Amino acid sequence: MDTKYKAEPYRIKVVEPIKETTKEKRIELLQNAGYNPFTLRSEDVYIDLLTDSGTGAMSDKQWGALMQGDEAYAGSRSFYRLEGVVKHITNYKHFIPVHQGRGAEQVVIPLLTKHDKMTFISNMHFDTTKAHVELAGARAIDCVIEACYDTKTYHPFKGNFDLDKLKHLIEERGADNIGGIIMTITNNSAGGQPVSMANLKATAKIANAYHIPILIDGARYAENAYFIKQREKGYEDKSILEIAQETFALADIFLMSAKKDGLSNIGGLIAIKDDEALFQACQSRVVPLEGFPTYGGMTGRDMEALAVGLQEALEEDYLSHRIDQVRYLGDRLKAMNIPIQWPTGGHAVFVDGKAFAPHIPFDQFPAQSIVNQLYIESGVRAVEIGSLLLGRDPDTKENIDTPLQLVRLTIPRRTYTQNHLDVVAEGMKKVYQNREQLKGLSFTYEPKILRHFTAKLKPL
Numbered sequence: 001m002d003t004k005y006k007a008e009p010y011r012i013k014v015v016e017p018i019k020e021t022t023k024e025k026r027i028e029l030l031q032n033a034g035y036n037p038f039t040l041r042s043e044d045v046y047i048d049l050l051t052d053s054g055t056g057a058m059s060d061k062q063w064g065a066l067m068q069g070d071e072a073y074a075g076s077r078s079f080y081r082l083e084g085v086v087k088h089i090t091n092y093k094h095f096i097p098v099h100q101g102r103g104a105e106q107v108v109i110p111l112l113t114k115h116d117k118m119t120f121i122s123n124m125h126f127d128t129t130k131a132h133v134e135l136a137g138a139r140a141i142d143c144v145i146e147a148c149y150d151t152k153t154y155h156p157f158k159g160n161f162d163l164d165k166l167k168h169l170i171e172e173r174g175a176d177n178i179g180g181i182i183m184t185i186t187n188n189s190a191g192g193q194p195v196s197m198a199n200l201k202a203t204a205k206i207a208n209a210y211h212i213p214i215l216i217d218g219a220r221y222a223e224n225a226y227f228i229k230q231r232e233k234g235y236e237d238k239s240i241l242e243i244a245q246e247t248f249a250l251a252d253i254f255l256m257s258a259k260k261d262g263l264s265n266i267g268g269l270i271a272i273k274d275d276e277a278l279f280q281a282c283q284s285r286v287v288p289l290e291g292f293p294t295y296g297g298m299t300g301r302d303m304e305a306l307a308v309g310l311q312e313a314l315e316e317d318y319l320s321h322r323i324d325q326v327r328y329l330g331d332r333l334k335a336m337n338i339p340i341q342w343p344t345g346g347h348a349v350f351v352d353g354k355a356f357a358p359h360i361p362f363d364q365f366p367a368q369s370i371v372n373q374l375y376i377e378s379g380v381r382a383v384e385i386g387s388l389l390l391g392r393d394p395d396t397k398e399n400i401d402t403p404l405q406l407v408r409l410t411i412p413r414r415t416y417t418q419n420h421l422d423v424v425a426e427g428m429k430k431v432y433q434n435r436e437q438l439k440g441l442s443f444t445y446e447p448k449i450l451r452h453f454t455a456k457l458k459p460l
């Protein structure tokens, strides 16, 4: 059927009830939560668009696979099954499971941080990636094209590296001081925006010329491959798997939060192309941090479910519905003149909080103010991706400014319907109609690292 948005390529077998609350109740709940929806109970949320991380629905095949989990501490059958799938997708020689994406980061990043004053360069670091770079004593620099910061203007690959800036940064800092080049696909923090194959190839060429290791932070590598197929010439007739394999061939190390394109509720992975020494160092490090290298913090049954999920996430039917669902919500908001990052990306619609509430300065967190009002109006939980999340500069201790003060409406995989998204759009419309009344926020409690998760705030 040729419809404007592709219908769900599945039918519903199990349901989980959700409940609406009243506006009065939500005003009280939000106040008790310190104006930070991260600290709300999920039962007090009607439609939860906080994250797409581990919040998706598993398929009947995944639930079936759970029963086949082998819970052996060492050498589990489920490990070998998962390893087979990861090696097939990546063509890499080595694989280690970890409990989630940040588990992979804490194992690998310190091993690449060979001395003081090292820098990692990414198109855009995800927040936990940046935190692990800084915990290792290094610095994280983002190097994405300018178009990424211009939410209004269409660009098919807003996650692309700025290649001139990349070369300049390497020359300026010295190749020996660069711990790695991290390709974040898709670029989560700026709208789930894809990186083109041409840009990945050009980035790899530069990194190879300077002998700098290349990492793929590939939580959403399948969504990135889908965008390449849709938008990049020469890829129309390739399969998602072929595009993914071409992508992995460009890098040395693959870190993944399997809670995204692994279609699983928990899990992560490290895959290494052929660096034996790095693999051995990771195997030693993973034991005290995550667990023995054949389980790395995962149960046998979770490894089984992930082995199936990784393959389902490469199915084109699944991906085209997923990306269309995000586009549907984006189109609805755009039709109401609500400013969003355009085009919509892979996993979320990002509302431009700076354009939405220009009267609130960056260090009073305009996007957080919108997130809070959306919860009050509709019971929908979104999340701020802006200066609250970015935190403070590790050297100057000042709040970090960014043109991207975003509200992320993150769509869990295979979970909500179009009617749910209509509730989100109507809620956002109410917030937008009364946007002049939105107020900035200040801290009553500010944690030192990853402050957005547990901070307490109050309206000014």
Ligand SMILES: *Cc1c(COP(=O)(O)O)cnc(C)c1O
Pocket: 053, 100, 101, 102, 103, 126, 128, 129, 184, 185, 188, 217, 218, 219, 256, 257, 258, 259, 260, 267, 268
């Ligand atoms: C989610 C995510 C991570 C971290 O993974 P967790 O499973 O949440 O620990 C790293 N990088 C990117 C791009 C992500 O989206």
